[in-house]
Amino acid sequence: MKNVLIIGSTGQIGSELTMKLRGIYTKGNVVAGYIPGAEPKGELKESGPSTVVDITNAQQIADAVDKYQIDTIYNLAALLSAVAEAKPQLAWKIGVGGLFNVLEVAREKGCAVFTPSSIGSFGPETPKDKTPQDTVRNPRTMYGVTKVTGELLSDYYFRRFGVDTRSVRFPGLISYVTLPGGGTTDYAVDIYYSAAKGEKFVCPIAAGTFMDMMYMPDALRAAIEIMEADPAKFVHRNSFNIASMSFDPEIIYHKIQEYCPDFRMEYQVDPLRQGIAESWPNSLDDTCAREEWGWKPEYDLDAMTRDMLEKLRARFNR
């Protein structure tokens, strides 16, 4: 049995992860933590407990952990990369100050903690192709700075205090359920919405810019499997490279055209997002995750494209 608190339960990952965890830990509490203004709605609200947890408020985290006897915290609160450049102080407050609050509560109350890291933890000096697990990080974005700090802090709390911290470096995550907000990889979600609605897509990322991407079902499995894994084989903890596909805008555009021949795309490159994308790797080497806890992706670009278009066309009646 697990009693789980999801901080950021109404966000892009949280909204789906909460529902999936509720399907698995049916005998425990899976508590949707949210901030005022981002309340759970519909199925997410009806299917289990929810409570206000602002990650910048350590007492609120501690109260929720006590009330629901939480043993595992999924810490999904963050500002994505482009919005973090607009609000760097807030990005630090949530990404690092918030994580510190979570780790302190976890230390005092004996919780395990999952905190996502990202391809954004790498920078321009990082080897671009098949980026190794252990290599230079040196990100240039505030998003990346918070992610690297989070990796270091999480490993520190494990080594120093024995807090069971675990993490993966997520690629850009693609899903038809909840939109991401303010990320550099968001174009790879938006392009499917345009295609499914029969609209032309204006791409903010230049042709030839490769980034790692992943379909949400694989990302959710990664977040659950790493927390379920026997840590005996762990050499790493914070944070594991995981990967499933890497493409540039041309590749995803042509893949979508296989299913929507009339779909059209033009470029209007956003200098902020383009600069961030160019500082990130093209593709990560996920050998350590495969060896240390059995990570294996299920979706490639073709399988993801078929599923995304089917689900979104049904939603838009097309």
Ligand code: SER
């Ligand atoms: N999807 C994130 C972003 O684009 C990267 O992890 O900011």
